[in-house]
Amino acid sequence: MTGTFDLGWWGVLLAIVAGAIRVSTPYLLVSLGETLTEKSGRVNLGLEGTLVLGAMTAFATCYVTGSPWLGMLAAGLAGSALGLLHAIICNLPRVNDIAVGIALFIFGIGLAFFLGKPFIEPRAAMLPGLPFGNWSDNPAIRSAFEISPMFFVGIGLAIILEWGFKNTRWGLILRIAGESADAARAIGLSVHRIRTLATMAGGFLAGLGGGFLSLAYPGNWNEGLSSGQGLMAIALVIFARWSPLRCFYASLLFGGASAIGPAVQTVGISEGYYLFYAAPYVLTLGLLIYSSSRTRTLTGAPSELSISR
Amino acid sequence: MSTKPSPTPPEIEVVDLSKSFAAVRALDRVSARFRAGRVHALLGENGAGKSTLVKCLMGYYRADAGHILVDGQQRVMLHPRDAHALGLGMVYQHFTLVPQMTVAENFLLGREHLPAIIDWGREHAALDAFMAKMPFRLDPRRLVATLAAGEKQKLEILKQLYLNRRFIVLDEPTSVLTPIEADEVLGEMRRLADARLLTVVFITHKLREVVRFAQDVSILRGGKLVAKIEVAASSEMSLAKIMFDAPASAEKTDRSSRASSRTTAPYLELTGIRAVGDRGTPAVMGASLSVRPGEIVGIAGVSGNGQKELVQILAGQRDRQAGTVRVGGHAFRGTHGELERWGVSLLIEEPLANAAVPTMSVMENLALRQFNRPPLALAGLVLKRRALRPFAQALIARYGIRGLASAPLQTLSGGNIQRTVLARELARAVRLLIMQNPCFGLDVAAAGEIRRQIIRVRNDGAAVLLISEDLDEVLELSDRVLVMAGGRISYETDRADADRYEIGRHMTQSMARLST
Numbered sequence A: 001m002t003g004t005f006d007l008g009w010w011g012v013l014l015a016i017v018a019g020a021i022r023v024s025t026p027y028l029l030v031s032l033g034e035t036l037t038e039k040s041g042r043v044n045l046g047l048e049g050t051l052v053l054g055a056m057t058a059f060a061t062c063y064v065t066g067s068p069w070l071g072m073l074a075a076g077l078a079g080s081a082l083g084l085l086h087a088i089i090c091n092l093p094r095v096n097d098i099a100v101g102i103a104l105f106i107f108g109i110g111l112a113f114f115l116g117k118p119f120i121e122p123r124a125a126m127l128p129g130l131p132f133g134n135w136s137d138n139p140a141i142r143s144a145f146e147i148s149p150m151f152f153v154g155i156g157l158a159i160i161l162e163w164g165f166k167n168t169r170w171g172l173i174l175r176i177a178g179e180s181a182d183a184a185r186a187i188g189l190s191v192h193r194i195r196t197l198a199t200m201a202g203g204f205l206a207g208l209g210g211g212f213l214s215l216a217y218p219g220n221w222n223e224g225l226s227s228g229q230g231l232m233a234i235a236l237v238i239f240a241r242w243s244p245l246r247c248f249y250a251s252l253l254f255g256g257a258s259a260i261g262p263a264v265q266t267v268g269i270s271e272g273y274y275l276f277y278a279a280p281y282v283l284t285l286g287l288l289i290y291s292s293s294r295t296r297t298l299t300g301a302p303s304e305l306s307i308s309r
Numbered sequence B: 001m002s003t004k005p006s007p008t009p010p011e012i013e014v015v016d017l018s019k020s021f022a023a024v025r026a027l028d029r030v031s032a033r034f035r036a037g038r039v040h041a042l043l044g045e046n047g048a049g050k051s052t053l054v055k056c057l058m059g060y061y062r063a064d065a066g067h068i069l070v071d072g073q074q075r076v077m078l079h080p081r082d083a084h085a086l087g088l089g090m091v092y093q094h095f096t097l098v099p100q101m102t103v104a105e106n107f108l109l110g111r112e113h114l115p116a117i118i119d120w121g122r123e124h125a126a127l128d129a130f131m132a133k134m135p136f137r138l139d140p141r142r143l144v145a146t147l148a149a150g151e152k153q154k155l156e157i158l159k160q161l162y163l164n165r166r167f168i169v170l171d172e173p174t175s176v177l178t179p180i181e182a183d184e185v186l187g188e189m190r191r192l193a194d195a196r197l198l199t200v201v202f203i204t205h206k207l208r209e210v211v212r213f214a215q216d217v218s219i220l221r222g223g224k225l226v227a228k229i230e231v232a233a234s235s236e237m238s239l240a241k242i243m244f245d246a247p248a249s250a251e252k253t254d255r256s257s258r259a260s261s262r263t264t265a266p267y268l269e270l271t272g273i274r275a276v277g278d279r280g281t282p283a284v285m286g287a288s289l290s291v292r293p294g295e296i297v298g299i300a301g302v303s304g305n306g307q308k309e310l311v312q313i314l315a316g317q318r319d320r321q322a323g324t325v326r327v328g329g330h331a332f333r334g335t336h337g338e339l340e341r342w343g344v345s346l347l348i349e350e351p352l353a354n355a356a357v358p359t360m361s362v363m364e365n366l367a368l369r370q371f372n373r374p375p376l377a378l379a380g381l382v383l384k385r386r387a388l389r390p391f392a393q394a395l396i397a398r399y400g401i402r403g404l405a406s407a408p409l410q411t412l413s414g415g416n417i418q419r420t421v422l423a424r425e426l427a428r429a430v431r432l433l434i435m436q437n438p439c440f441g442l443d444v445a446a447a448g449e450i451r452r453q454i455i456r457v458r459n460d461g462a463a464v465l466l467i468s469e470d471l472d473e474v475l476e477l478s479d480r481v482l483v484m485a486g487g488r489i490s491y492e493t494d495r496a497d498a499d500r501y502e503i504g505r506h507m508t509q510s511m512a513r514l515s516t
Helices: A009-039 A047-065 A068-091 A097-119 A139-144 A149-167 A169-179 A181-186 A191-215 A229-239 A244-266 A273-277 A279-291 B050-057 B080-085 B103-109 B120-132 B149-162 B179-194 B207-213 B236-244 B307-314 B336-341 B362-366 B385-398 B414-426 B444-459 B471-477 B500-509
Strands: B012-021 B024-034 B039-043 B065-070 B073-075 B088-091 B167-171 B199-204 B216-221 B224-230 B268-276 B282-291 B296-300 B322-327 B344-347 B432-436 B463-468 B480-485 B488-494
Touching (some): A009 A047, A009 A139, A009 A149, A009 A169, A068 A097, A149 A191, A169 A181, A169 A191, A181 A191, A244 A273, A244 A279, B103 B149, B120 B149, B149 B179, B268 B307, B282 B307, B296 B444, B296 B471, B336 B344, B344 B414, B362 B414, B471 B500, B480 B500, B488 B500
Parallel strands (some): B039 B199, B296 B480
Antiparallel strands (some): B012 B065, B268 B282, B268 B322, B480 B488
């Protein structure tokens, strides 16, 4: 954030836009993963743990092998492993997916902290950014528009998922498991298998989100890295009413809100800026209140979800 | 659509089929033949083995003994897929449609081989072409949740035809339909069978449908086949005799001739009730009605026309936006105190989910209305557990509840749960009884018993409001029949003038406007 001073208040706007793009990526990846899982009729509240474990795995793998892309892959696989664990436990009779999710949330974070201790200090190779700001001489603009390829991966995934839910065999099968387990069984589908695969795929995406945190932005590994982004992403799915494209817009909104604090700080406001750091949390609360109602149920919620039954 | 069309629909024969669940012999050496291109009715009370028989045909259960012949060839059905491959299909009583998907998506879901990427343009064109040939049509682009019950039933049948199933089993296809819809659906099935396009088997309780639409009848009782009849060769009366082991009229409940006087002031009065449903859309839109003491007022209607919300308002479970509820001339909000003071008893549908505590014992559930009063409580504070058991035992004996006083309510059968909640509601002085689908899912004997209790309450001078999706039940019990459609009371008639087709017409009238 050097050189923002010569842009003045435009710099704040620029920082928020740049922040929205940067910070939104993990929100987007986690919320897409959660949407995928919830469409199959299961809630995985453990994605915060998956996110942190993904961040640690990506960073450690990258540190050891020197390849950030290998790190991302490892993060995704670690996320899938947690997803598989969640699915296996939930496949047992009389197990509540919410409780399992909370347990795995704590487990994932604990495991990441335990294994990640040796990697807190060193620096690893970063994911390269794509220079979209080369048209400008201003270093602030150039750094603001250095966009991670993962952002585009996220957009691509959102579009593919939105289209795929409606237009592919897998999309229909996933939705039937989420809307009516009875109907799925009646046509001979294994609901457990569908949900297991959906939870693993969701975990993979959340793991990638974690990899982005440690290898792109902010780009290091420490224990305070996520600060609840995985949980907010789950709230965001409800706000986006289970639509991948709306997840993208909502992620930009959350990313922008998260960037308000740092942006305000750069223009020299030194008092009370911590209040702005709370913006995403306030936004989460506000949106959840806004989207809830005493007189009607949530629209768009998959009918098999334990929260909509 | 891989199966090649054969000149005739399948013919199925079962030979000495037996199936047991633990100690219960659900099917006992049943042999039957479902001839090709005919409509076959399968009759019997609950637990007679009808569902077990057809589920064996469909590959859901594997019979313990005996075999199944399809077009003369012995077949083993291990999985529904095996039955589907032979062109056998089933329409379940509880729809297996996915409400939040479109008609077209529901059609495609049953297909054996879906393409990885669905070309909706082509699929819609194919569906439109298919629909054009069908006796009844549905817009493939509509969301299933917006279809009425009759339309869903038609969709289920269309789906079977779309999937090229030519031996179709219908499990109580008309239980959720109005008489006109029922005639239409069954009439169409008969026409398709007469054209030798289908073989149809339908499970039913309704004699009227058997006489009008079936050609062959098989009657099951206690897992055994007790009769095989050709409809043309027997009268309605003799069918009824075989079906219930008694003439049909004996099922009618005795009612004392004492009808309420026209001049008595109503005990329950609703005016201009409005409320929204779970999705925030209007559900009750200005409903008004009144019930006098000693009178049963029945509300007929297709489910989803605001009945559920109306009952919830009366039970204090839902806020109303406008209108007044008066009981005994006083404003009524459905609080515990008011229910007690005005003698209001409620039997809400699906009591296990809506009006009882599944994990508490039968005894505790029976005491839910009175646990805070003597003789069950000291000074309204301390529960006298010792008084609970005799109180419960008395009700259990009186209402014939089969189950231990200490057993969790959820372990009882549907009929006994219903009896338990009814016993609880009738255990005190009743001046207004509100009932919703009180006999849903019960067998003929249990239903008859509950209906006798309802008549008894009315004969004792209470006002009774009966909300039911079963038109036969409404017609049997009510002194006055109302129809609820589109969130309003759209029709009213006296028992004497009640005509089932006229009522049915009003039941479907304003349904199109309401979507859930």
